[in-house]
Amino acid sequence: AQKVTQAQTEISVVEKEDVTLDCVYETRDTTYYLFWYKQPPSGELVFLIRRNSFDEQNEISGRYSWNFQKSTSSFNFTITASQVVDSAVYFCALSEYRDDKIIFGKGTRLHILP
Amino acid sequence: NAGVTQTPKFQVLKTGQSMTLQCAQDMNHEYMSWYRQDPGMGLRLIHYSVGAGITDQGEVPNGYNVSRSTTEDFPLRLLSAAPSQTSVYFCASRQGSNQPQHFGDGTRLSIL
Numbered sequence: 615a616q617k618v619t620q621a622q623t624e625i626s627v628v629e630k631e632d633v634t635l636d637c638v639y640e641t642r643d644t645t646y647y648l649f650w651y652k653q654p655p656s657g658e659l660v661f662l663i664r665r666n667s668f669d670e671q672n673e674i675s676g677r678y679s680w681n682f683q684k685s686t687s688s689f690n691f692t693i694t695a696s697q698v699v700d701s702a703v704y705f706c707a708l709s710e711y712r713d714d715k716i717i718f719g720k721g722t723r724l725h726i727l728p
Numbered sequence: 729n730a731g732v733t734q735t736p737k738f739q740v741l742k743t744g745q746s747m748t749l750q751c752a753q754d755m756n757h758e759y760m761s762w763y764r765q766d767p768g769m770g771l772r773l774i775h776y777s778v779g780a781g782i783t784d785q786g787e788v789p790n791g792y793n794v795s796r797s798t799t800e801d802f803p804l805r806l807l808s809a810a811p812s813q814t815s816v817y818f819c820a821s822r823q824g825s826n827q828p829q830h831f832g833d834g835t836r837l838s839i840l
Contacts, residue, residue: 661829666826705771707771707829716822717773718773
């Protein structure tokens with residue numbers, strides 16, 4: 615069965631520091647999709663990125679970057695030069711090609727201190 | 729653009745009462761899901777649907793029923809509310825298995 619582990623429950627860093635959020639997944643499928651979502655204090659869930667299992671290229675979007683490594687079953691998320699507005703809960707999620715559901719990790723609560 | 733609409737936003741129930749949480753989407757998405765969010769537990773899948781007339785259980789289905797009579801609507805029913813069902817409930821939809829979820833704003837439910 616698919617599983618997503620976000621071992622970091624809560625992280626606090628000072629503004630402008632870089633921070634990496636870890637995501638480790640388990641799947642028996644060779645085709646799968648990984649996602650990251652952000653949940654700011656206002657509570658809505660915001661989609662950040664999708665990566666399919668055949669695309670191991672790292673992705674960069676502004677201050678955000680994602681490192682996908684199939685060898686270690688990890689899909690880590692790095693925020694460079696963090697800002698207070700990055701404070702949120704971040705969720706990693708997995709969807710298998712042969713299954714119809716998306717399973718989420720427990721989330722990492724990120725505090726950016728001014 | 730409405731996207732995914734959940735009603736109500738807040739609700740307080742007494743133990744044993746029944747209730748239906750409404751979810752509607754206007755994006756013609758085939759896939760719809762219900763999640764509950766509890767502190768330290770992340771988002772846990774309750775039920776999901778891949779099209780009208782098709783539903784399946786997720787990780788925590790006990791105490792909840794769903795039906796999918798139309799593509800647009802996916803209501804979640806609590807038949808006999810229990811305090812353990814106090815949570816924030818999110819409905820989501822997506823176009824296909826490789827697509828990201830679009831979430832509603834959530835329903836905060838308290839069972840006394």
